[in-house]
Amino acid sequence: MGFIIRTFTLLGISWLVFSIPSKFLTLDYFKIDKVDIVGNPKILLLELTELGKTIYNSNIWDLDFSKLEKELKKDVRVKDIKFENNSLGELKIIVEEKELSYYAQVKNSIYLVDSDGIIFGTFNENTKKDIPLIVAEKKEEISQLKNILDLIDGFLLKDLISQIYRKDKDCIEMILIDGTIIKTNEKVEKEKYKVVETLYSELIKTKKIEYIDLRFNDFIVKSVGEKSGDK
Secondary structure, three states: OHHHHHHHHHHHHHHHHHHHHHOHHHOHHHEOOEEEEEOOOOOOHHHHHHHHHHHOOOEHHHOOHHHHHHHHOOOOOEEEEEEEEEEOOEEEEEEEEOOOOEEEEEOOEEEEEOOOOOEEEEHHHOOOOOOOEEEEOOOOHHHHHHHHHHOOOOOHHHHOEEEEEEEEOOEEEEEEOOOOEEEEOOOOOHHHHHHHHHHHHHHOOOEEEEEEEOOOOOOEEEEEEEOOOOO
């Protein structure tokens, strides 16, 4: 008799184990009826909206969020993305887009570039900003010129740069917003940019500067005369 009871008990437990996933977990109670996109994405908004429509009304247990995150992170526009399901029926897609650090012009196209020098969009895909324009012959050259700008991170000088481009194999030119040209190359060290920042600030008080060349031991400055109104 005891054997029969144990047998039926095991059968009952087995039935529950198999019936819970197949019946209980497929109830409408576990369907997603609200999808929130968090992070105010601009470039990815359309794609995420379409993804939300696809996920909507799906059973939470049928979705592989780890796989979705992995696939979405392959997009060059994505810095980070994750899914949160804090309450039944509600799903949050938390997205962090890459931050625009530079524009890059290659031939006739202008691209969005992140702090690592990687292109992640085109000019019209983001709000316009006053940031340096990297002018390059080819995309591979963007990172090289970006490395020069990295040397002056945190300097006031960087805020004055309108564009940067390679003049020739030994010279890179940075054009400031007043038209002054800073001539440099990969050999110029960070400390020299701090010095030229101070030098430039003093010179522009009385002079119009054509260029300052940092490539030699001494600074080479060419001015185009005194500022009008100066004695």
